[in-house]
Amino acid sequence: xxxxxxxxxARNRAGQRxxxxxxxxxxxxxxxxxxxxxxxxxxxxxxxxxxxQVNQFGGYxxxxxxxxxxxxRKICDRxxxxxxxxxxxxxxxxxxxxxxxxxxVAMGHAAELMRLFVEARFTKIHLDCSEGCAxxxxxxxxxxxxxxxxxxxxxxxxxxxxxxxxxxxVGTEVPPPxxxxxxxxxxxxxxxxxxxxxxxxxAQREAIVAKVSARAWSRVVAxxxxxxxxxxxxxxxxxxxxxxxxxxxxxxxxxxxxFEAHSTDYQRAEVYPALAARHFAVLKVGPAxxxxxxxxxxxxxxMADWYDGRPASLRDRMERLMVDDPTxxxxxxxxxxxxxxxxxxxxxxxxIRYYWDRPEARSAVAALLEFLRGKPKQPCLLSQFFAQSTxxxxxxxxDMKTSWPDALIQAQIQEALLPYFATHNSPAKNCLPKARSx
Numbered sequence: 001x002x003x004x005x006x007x008x009x010a011r012n013r014a015g016q017r018x019x020x021x022x023x024x025x026x027x028x029x030x031x032x033x034x035x036x037x038x039x040x041x042x043x044x045x046x047x048x049x050x051x052x053q054v055n056q057f058g059g060y061x062x063x064x065x066x067x068x069x070x071x072x073r074k075i076c077d078r079x080x081x082x083x084x085x086x087x088x089x090x091x092x093x094x095x096x097x098x099x100x101x102x103x104x105v106a107m108g109h110a111a112e113l114m115r116l117f118v119e120a121r122f123t124k125i126h127l128d129c130s131e132g133c134a135x136x137x138x139x140x141x142x143x144x145x146x147x148x149x150x151x152x153x154x155x156x157x158x159x160x161x162x163x164x165x166x167x168x169x170v171g172t173e174v175p176p177p178x179x180x181x182x183x184x185x186x187x188x189x190x191x192x193x194x195x196x197x198x199x200x201x202x203a204q205r206e207a208i209v210a211k212v213s214a215r216a217w218s219r220v221v222a223x224x225x226x227x228x229x230x231x232x233x234x235x236x237x238x239x240x241x242x243x244x245x246x247x248x249x250x251x252x253x254x255x256x257x258x259f260e261a262h263s264t265d266y267q268r269a270e271v272y273p274a275l276a277a278r279h280f281a282v283l284k285v286g287p288a289x290x291x292x293x294x295x296x297x298x299x300x301x302x303m304a305d306w307y308d309g310r311p312a313s314l315r316d317r318m319e320r321l322m323v324d325d326p327t328x329x330x331x332x333x334x335x336x337x338x339x340x341x342x343x344x345x346x347x348x349x350x351x352i353r354y355y356w357d358r359p360e361a362r363s364a365v366a367a368l369l370e371f372l373r374g375k376p377k378q379p380c381l382l383s384q385f386f387a388q389s390t391x392x393x394x395x396x397x398x399d400m401k402t403s404w405p406d407a408l409i410q411a412q413i414q415e416a417l418l419p420y421f422a423t424h425n426s427p428a429k430n431c432l433p434k435a436r437s438x
Contacts, residue, residue, distance in 0.1 A: 004044040005087050005124060005167050005282075009221055009258045012281035013251075019276040021420035022046035022260075024091055024286035026053045026061045026068070027356060028075065029293055033413035035079035035086075036397075043424045045081070046124060046282065047072060048089035051097045056112050059097075060354065065090070065120035089124035090117040091284075092172075094152060096131055103133040107148060114152045118160040123167060126224070126260075127152055130172035142200055145172075146207035154212045164219075169260055169282075170204045171197075171224040189237040191228035197250035201257075222260040222282055223250075227275060229267060231287075233333050233347040236266045241274040248279050260284065265291075266348060269419040276423045288416050290353035294345075296412035299385035300405050301368055307375050311367040318364070319344070321355050328354040372405040382408075390415050 004020075011018045023034045026049065038045035053059045054068045063071065069088065076083050093113060095106035110129075117125065129148035132140045140148075149170055157163050173192045201223055208217045225247065229239040251257055258281035264272070265288030272283055297314060304310040322329060322344045329351035333343040345352060355361050382391050386408060393411035398404055 004085065005046070006221065008044070009256070009281045012258055012276060012279055013255060017273045017276040017423050019272065019281050019283045019420075019423045020044060020046050020087065021417065022048055022087075022089060022282050022284040023289065023417070024048045024050060024284055025289055025353075026063070027290050027293060027353065029409055030289045030413055031072065031075045032079055033410040034289070034417055035076045035081040036410065037414045037417055037421070038085065039079055039081040041421055041424060043421055044085045044087060046087040046089050048091040048124070048126075048284070049122075050091040051093050051113060051128075055097060056109070056116055061357070065116045065122060069120050069122075087124050088122045089126065090122045091126050092128040093117060093126055094128040094148065095133055096128055099131050099133045101134055103136065106133045107151065110148075110152055111155050114155040115159045118156045118166065121161065121165075123165045124169065125153075125156055125166060126169040128172045142203040143207075146170075146200075146203040147211070149204060150207040150211040153208060153216055157212060157216050163216075166219050167222075168216075168220045169222045169224060170220055171200050173197075173200070173224060173226045189226065189228055189230045191243070191247060192225035194247050194250045197223060197225050197247060201250065201254060218256075221256065222258050224260045224262060227259070227261050227264075227278070227280060229261075229271070230263050231266050231348045233343050233349045236348060239267055239271045239274070241270060245278050251279055258282070264420075265289075267419075269422060272419055272422050283420055285417065285420060287348065287350035287353065289413055290356070291348065291350045292413045292416035293356075293409060294350070294352055296386075296409040297365055297368065298345075299412075300372060300408065303378075303381050303385055304368060304372060306378075306381055307371075309371075311371050312364070314364045314368050315345070317360060318352060318355060321358060321360055322352065369403075369405050373403045377404045386412070387415070 008018050008020045023030065023045065025031065031047065034045060034047070049065070049068045051059070053061045054063050054065055056064060058064060061068070072086070073083060076086060093110070095103065095110045098106035098109045127149040129145045129152065130139055132138055153168060156166060160166055173196070204220065205217055208220070227239060228243060230237040258279050260282040261275055261280040262284045264275070264283050265285050275283060301314040319341070329344055332349050332351050333340055333347060335343065390408065390411045393414060394404065394407035397407035397410055402410065
């Protein structure tokens, strides 16, 4: 699994526009659709669990790291994806989940988190120590972040069944997991400055070599930086493919390293090869895939209106769930009543994704799908609610003995993920824009 990641990084640094799609989601339909797409393309795929989703206390999924691996294996077996083609990643691993606690307590929890992730054979490890804990600034200094990264890397090195299999990711110059905060919606998204990226790398190297080992530093393969893209509740900050490649210069003295891009959701298809050309060899996506899932089940819910005897509205049940418990969306969306209602369901931040696993939502989706599976497929209705490319893809999935409503959900998710594979087996080609002259 590690060889897949390092091979892509080596090819990327050699000038090929290749990048590894990285799916950050625990939703079963998203994971199944992603695994099926990777299997059909014969392409490697990273699947990552965040520290919010999966940790020693269960996270919001109720899973510990070993539970997530077992869960993912079953999905990949069902999809026909060789697990050897899956890069298992841990995203935002560090004190981030417990940052409301004193640093010593939060780091103690983070140390246990790291041990469980590596013992479960996660090999792609994002060391995220940039956010402050109780009584600290929102963002700590490069030195403090690097020292904490080194302390957590030492745990990984001591407890991993095979430390040589580990690949570390450092740096976190991105908004918090899940997308931009609401108050940042209209702010310009400024790419990381090359000097800042270099300062982060130098600080991380100094701390890791001094506190862990030079060999451990050699397993650091990527730096998280801000390419100049983002999304908020109702806005997508599009990446400018004409931007010069200034940031790539920060990697000049680090020939075995690359960049990792977070929050690449909802970008135009041509953005992903452009990012790969700038040495972003890992492209992460999450909310856009559960957004596609929501698009599909809501489309099916509206289709059900045109059959007799339909079950209760899925849209109405999800609205009640979110209004009754606003904890997952109220800090992310602002506006009047109508604006909030639209954002709850259709916001790009996709905060509705935190409600799909609740028993009421699961039963509502199950009732809708069970109802539609027993109804004839109506091509005229399909064309009203789904794009033709999604319908064509769903027809192929029906050949795999998938019911037509389930096939449409899978196809909608795959259509959102497919642009990330545009760099798969890309030939060597220098397509970087010219850097600005000094």
